[in-house]
Structure formats: structure tokens, C-alpha cells
Amino acid sequence: MIVAERKPFDEIKTALAGCRKVFILGCDTCVSVCMAGGKKEVGLLASQLRMSFKKDGKDIQIDEDTVERQCNREYMELVLSRLQDYDLVVSMACGAGVQLLADLSEPLQILPGVNTRFIGMTPQDGTWEERCRACGNCILGETGGICPVTVCAKGILNGPCGGTDHGKCEVDKDKDCAWTLIYHRLEKMGKLDNIRKDFPPRNHLVQCHPAKQVHEVYKGE
Amino acid sequence: MAVSFKDVLRSGEFVVTAEVGPPKGTDISEMKSHISLLKDKVHALNMTDNQSSVMRLSSLVGCHIIKEMGGVPILQMTGRDRNRLALQSDLLSASVLGIDTVLCLTGDHITLGDHKEAKPVHDLESLQILKAVRVLASGVDLGGNPLKGTPQFCAGAVVTPEADPIEPQLMKFEKKVWAGAEFFQTQAVFDLETFKRFMAYAEKFDVKILAGIVLLTSARMATYMNQHVAGIYVPDNLVSEMASAPKGGALQKGIEIAGRMIRKIKEEGIAHGVHIMAIGKETVVPDILQAAGL
Numbered sequence: 001m002i003v004a005e006r007k008p009f010d011e012i013k014t015a016l017a018g019c020r021k022v023f024i025l026g027c028d029t030c031v032s033v034c035m036a037g038g039k040k041e042v043g044l045l046a047s048q049l050r051m052s053f054k055k056d057g058k059d060i061q062i063d064e065d066t067v068e069r070q071c072n073r074e075y076m077e078l079v080l081s082r083l084q085d086y087d088l089v090v091s092m093a094c095g096a097g098v099q100l101l102a103d104l105s106e107p108l109q110i111l112p113g114v115n116t117r118f119i120g121m122t123p124q125d126g127t128w129e130e131r132c133r134a135c136g137n138c139i140l141g142e143t144g145g146i147c148p149v150t151v152c153a154k155g156i157l158n159g160p161c162g163g164t165d166h167g168k169c170e171v172d173k174d175k176d177c178a179w180t181l182i183y184h185r186l187e188k189m190g191k192l193d194n195i196r197k198d199f200p201p202r203n204h205l206v207q208c209h210p211a212k213q214v215h216e217v218y219k220g221e
Numbered sequence: 222m223a224v225s226f227k228d229v230l231r232s233g234e235f236v237v238t239a240e241v242g243p244p245k246g247t248d249i250s251e252m253k254s255h256i257s258l259l260k261d262k263v264h265a266l267n268m269t270d271n272q273s274s275v276m277r278l279s280s281l282v283g284c285h286i287i288k289e290m291g292g293v294p295i296l297q298m299t300g301r302d303r304n305r306l307a308l309q310s311d312l313l314s315a316s317v318l319g320i321d322t323v324l325c326l327t328g329d330h331i332t333l334g335d336h337k338e339a340k341p342v343h344d345l346e347s348l349q350i351l352k353a354v355r356v357l358a359s360g361v362d363l364g365g366n367p368l369k370g371t372p373q374f375c376a377g378a379v380v381t382p383e384a385d386p387i388e389p390q391l392m393k394f395e396k397k398v399w400a401g402a403e404f405f406q407t408q409a410v411f412d413l414e415t416f417k418r419f420m421a422y423a424e425k426f427d428v429k430i431l432a433g434i435v436l437l438t439s440a441r442m443a444t445y446m447n448q449h450v451a452g453i454y455v456p457d458n459l460v461s462e463m464a465s466a467p468k469g470g471a472l473q474k475g476i477e478i479a480g481r482m483i484r485k486i487k488e489e490g491i492a493h494g495v496h497i498m499a500i501g502k503e504t505v506v507p508d509i510l511q512a513a514g515l
């Protein structure tokens with residue numbers, strides 16, 4: 001899933017300064033799971049803003065709603081007509097969701113309410129770890145299901161650097177060295193020879209930005 | 222005339238290299254004084270490449286100056302700050318300047334340095350830079366395009382003989398040998414018994430190993446390295462030996478220890494040579510060599 005974190009309250013509040021009517025639009029998929037931009041967080045932000053503006057003696061109308069998925073056109077079409085009269089829409093979705101909103105609601109003013117950070121997983125409640133950089137050529141099958149592109153701070157493909165120290169990474173003593181993890185995992189799998197393989201430089205062409213893909217069935221439409 | 226580093230490696234002589242760091246800024250007087258002090262006392266001088274991710278004068282220009290002053294340069298190249306185009310371009314440039322020895326490194330992480338917010342490149346890692354050196358020598362670039370004029374290098378790499386766990390480190394060492402490394406400069410070694418075990422393994426390969434010698438300047442530095450520098454272990458007896466030095470005599474003690482280690486490595490044939498890293502204390506390298514009887 002995509003992991004994001006809520007922008008600081010003051011940053012959002014400052015950006016709303018000249019508005020009279022603001023809509024906060026949440027997304028109930030990834031950003032809801034990582035507790036940054038789902039229904040709950042939208043409600044919280046909306047009431048914080050209302051209270052804060054009221055305290056300042058400012059009369060700003062704040063309305064809110066949350067859609068199933070802001071990065072999907074079908075879901076967005078259900079809400080678009082309701083946004084027309086607002087001075088600004090705060091999108092609590094990831095960067096992709098914010099952009100679909102901006103495309104579909106042009107020329108409505110929009111503001112991202114979260115900072116989109118990474119593709120991650122939840123090793124334990126309330127913690128998210130980056131585990132994939134969407135490199136476009138997955139080699140997890142060779143590395144025991146641990147991604148060197150992401151988990152190794154230098155994205156090394158051919159074994160540990162000299163900074164590895166008792167299983168920790170030179171960048172941060174609290175961070176595991178990806179290559180020590182991979183070594184131990186492959187040892188358990190009986191696949192240590194994988195480390196001896198020669199991994200060529202990554203092909204960045206497959207990741208050329210902005211990437212695009214069209215499903216077979218939809219090609220030629 | 223200076224002998225090429227490749228010839229030194231082939232000669233079977235006990236090889237001695239040292240390290241010079243380029244300045245942060247355009248004043249190269251201190252660097253030049255280090256070069257002129259050391260160039261005739263060692264077989265070659267490494268020029269560091271934005272060492273510890275701290276921005277400095279380029280290693281390429283530093284090597285050119287060593288060359289101009291009549292020394293033998295070893296060009297350190299990391300993949301941290303340059304992508305494959307820039308690295309290959311610098312290799313061509315080095316060759317044109319007559320620099321023919323390169324040490325291929327992944328590079329310290331950018332967050333350890335003085336531009337923490339910069340973009341770490343890491344397009345090529347140490348092994349892939351080694352291979353790039355070999356590909357260029359075959360007359361094409363990494364894109365498969367023919368070169369007009371082909372650079373030839375003596376290529377080296379690094380290894381950490383006291384890494385923990387050691388197995389993945391050794392696997393990578395072997396890959397570097399396959400990729401064409403002709404010599405290795407090791408991370409600092411202090412425990413010669415552990416190092417001998419590494420050498421018993423490394424001897425199976427047709428490469429030259431230069432043991433890394435870091436000059437200890439105080440007991441505190443030794444303790445600090447034990448706690449904070451990956452792959453460096455200063456045994457307790459050396460830490461106490463440093464601590465036992467009389468006031469103001471710690472540096473002298475460090476020189477003595479480094480000299481003693483080099484002498485032992487040479488006399489017992491433990492390694493093919495040494496690489497001396499006297500970080501910030503380049504001026505005492507001749508004293509270390511003297512203490513070593515070299």
C-alpha cells in the first residue's frame with residue numbers, strides 16, 4: 001500500500017487563509033489504513049480547523065466527505081458535482097489521488113493534505129515500513145523475498161558494502177543491514193548461491209517516468 | 222621515473238600505498254606538500270573521492286596533480302555521486318591524463334556526510350564499476366557502443382576482513398575477483414590473528430592484498446572506532462597500550478604500533494603489502510615507515 005503522513009496542521013491552515021468555503025476530501029483506501037487521510041482523519045482535521053478558525057474569529061465553512069478511492073475515476077465521479085462551489089478542496093489522498101482530483105475538477109483549487117512517502121507494509125500495528133520502490137523488474141525471487149533495492153540504503157544488488165556491522169546498516173544503527181538479512185534468509189532456504197550470481201546494473205528504462213501501462217484488453221480502444 | 226602500479230604489483234615487492242585527501246576549496250598547497258612528502262616513499266598514493274560523503278576537490282584532479290608531481294596515483298571512484306555516464310566519462314578522462322590505476326568503491330552513504338539532503342546516485346555499485354572498467358578496456362562502453370581509443374586500467378577494490386558476519390563479505394570478495402580486481406586494499410586491521418585467517422582464505426585467489434593500516438592517535442580514537450566504525454576492531458591490548466602512552470606521547474605510540482604491525486606483516490609474509498591511512502596526520506607517514514624499517 002501507499003504510505004502517507006498528514007501535513008502539519010499549521011501548513012494546511014495557512015494555505016486556507018483567504019478561503020470562505022473549503023471541502024476536505026478523504027480517501028478510504030491506503031491513506032485510511034495508514035491513518036493519514038481516511039474518514040477518521042478527515043473528521044479530525046475538519047473539526048480542528050473549524051475550532052481554530054472560530055477561535056481566530058474567522059468564518060470559514062468546512063465540509064467533508066470521504067470516497068472509496070480517489071485514484072479511481074468511477075469513485076470520483078460520484079462526488080465531483082458537490083465540489084463546484086468551494087474555494088478550495090483539500091485532498092487527503094496520496095499524490096496520485098490528488099492529481100486525479102485536480103484533473104477532473106479543473107479549474108478548482110486543490111491542496112494536498114498529506115505528504116506521500118512510500119510503498120510499504122505493516123509489520124506491526126501503527127508501524128509502516130518501506131519495502132518496494134516499484135523498480136519495474138522484481139528480483140525478490142533471487143533475494144529470499146527481501147528487497148535490496150529498497151531495504152539496502154544504497155540499493156546494492158551484489159552483496160553487502162563495507163558499512164555492514166553486526167547485522168546493522170552504516171546509515172543507522174537501528175536499521176537492519178539488508179544484505180545480512182538476505183544472507184540469513186537464503187541460508188535457511190538453502191539458496192546461498194544466489195548471492196554469488198552477478199546482478200547487472202539496473203535497467204532504469206523500465207521505470208522511465210512517468211510510467212504508464214495499458215491492459216491488453218483495453219489496448220486499441 | 223615512477224614505475225606503474227601494475228608493475229609494482231607484479232614485481233613481488235612488498236607494496237606500500239598511502240592516502241591523500243583533496244581539500245575542501247581551491248587551496249591545494251597542503252595537499253601538494255603531502256604529495257611531495259610521500260610520493261617517493263610509497264609505491265602509490267590513493268586520492269580519496271569525496272571521502273565520508275564530504276564534498277571536496279575531485280579525486281581525478283587530485284590524481285592529475287600527483288602525476289604532475291612525479292608520483293603514482295590511485296584514483297578512488299565511488300558510485301555515490303555519479304551515474305554510469307559520469308563514471309565512464311571520468312574513467313576515459315583519467316586514462317587520457319595517464320592515470321592508470323583505479324579503486325572501485327560503492328561509497329559511504331550520503332547521509333554520513335556534509336550534504337545530507339543530496340540525492341544519492343548509486344547507479345553502479347563497486348562490483349559494477351569494476352566490471353565497467355573491464356568493459357571499457359574491451360573497446361566498448363556499457364551501452365555497447367564502440368570506443369575510439371580504449372582505456373586500460375589496473376583495477377582494485379576493498380574488502381573488510383573483520384566484517385561480521387564474514388561469509389557474505391567473502392562471497393562479495395570472490396565476485397570482485399571474478400569481475401577483474403587485481404588488488405585489494407583492506408579495511409583497517411588491528412588483530413593480525415583474525416587477519417591471518419582471512420589471508421589463508423584470500424591466498425587462493427590470484428590477487429594482491431594490501432592490509433589496511435590506520436594510525437591510532439589516542440586510546441579514545443581506538444574506543445570510538447570500536448563502537449562506531451563498521452568492520453574495525455581494535456583489540457583491548459592495543460587500546461590499553463595506547464592508554465599507557467605518556468602525556469603528549471599518544472601519537473608516537475600510534476606510530477610505533479603501526480610500524481610494528483607493518484614490520485610483522487612484511488617479515489611474516491602475512492600480506493602482499495600495506496595501505497596506510499593516517500587520516501589527517503599524513504605528515505607522520507614517513508615516521509611510520511621508519512618505525513616499520515621500510
Ligand code: SF4
Nearest residue numbers: 132133135138139147
Ligand atoms: S525488486 Fe524491490 S523495488 Fe523492485 S519491484 Fe521487487 S520489491 Fe519492488
Ligand code: SF4
Nearest residue numbers: 152161164169177178
Ligand atoms: S550496511 Fe547493508 S543495508 Fe546498509 S548500505 Fe551497506 S549493504 Fe546496504
